Amino acid sequence: MNVNLEILENGKLLPLVEDFYTIQGEGFHMGKPAYFIRLGGCDVGCEWCDAKFTWNPKTFPPVFVDEILSRASSFPAQAAVITGGEPSLYPLDYLCSELKKKGIETFIETSGAHTLSGIWDWICLSPKKQQAPVGNIHQLANELKVIIEQEKDLIWAEENAAKVSQECLLYLQPEWSKYKKIIQPLVGYAKQYPKWNISIQAHKFMNIP
Numbered sequence: 001m002n003v004n005l006e007i008l009e010n011g012k013l014l015p016l017v018e019d020f021y022t023i024q025g026e027g028f029h030m031g032k033p034a035y036f037i038r039l040g041g042c043d044v045g046c047e048w049c050d051a052k053f054t055w056n057p058k059t060f061p062p063v064f065v066d067e068i069l070s071r072a073s074s075f076p077a078q079a080a081v082i083t084g085g086e087p088s089l090y091p092l093d094y095l096c097s098e099l100k101k102k103g104i105e106t107f108i109e110t111s112g113a114h115t116l117s118g119i120w121d122w123i124c125l126s127p128k129k130q131q132a133p134v135g136n137i138h139q140l141a142n143e144l145k146v147i148i149e150q151e152k153d154l155i156w157a158e159e160n161a162a163k164v165s166q167e168c169l170l171y172l173q174p175e176w177s178k179y180k181k182i183i184q185p186l187v188g189y190a191k192q193y194p195k196w197n198i199s200i201q202a203h204k205f206m207n208i209p
């Protein structure tokens, strides 16, 4: 997927799907109020993706980041979660530096499929087998969150856990449509190998975005 940086004015414009104030449902920051900024475009192609509507960036014409910032700062959010789609497709330095100027922490959810730009308070790396992370993103990650659809995905989880820093927190998260089938094996695995934590998509249980 080619990103036309001129059209995006080096990150002053970004293809926005939606932005909203909610509660982070997953991983280490589960339960934390945060302003979500969802960018369009993803070339990873996970079969079970619950955000397939975001894949084609042409569906989401670029909008001025300043407009997003103005909305974000109208809420009392202490953190913004940049998600997608795959946000690492885009230049994110401007978005991050302006969020930080407003005193809003910068969190990202990324597969690491592209080189990451921006200044981050929290990087959640969720690696996908079909397009593995690039560069040194494993070493930068604060949190590794591996989506588990079937037990053999635990091999992929361990392969990625071997690449992250010692401080990086490790999460196994059941793929939503397989939740009932996979949650017990994951609980058992985490009890056996307690470096792992379980992440569930709590926002889906709370019925919020």
Ligand code: SF4
Residues within 6 Å of the ligand: 042, 043, 044, 045, 046, 048, 049, 050, 051, 052, 054, 084, 085, 086, 111, 128
């Ligand atoms: S990387 Fe994320 S947005 Fe892209 S296909 Fe996979 S789950 Fe969907």
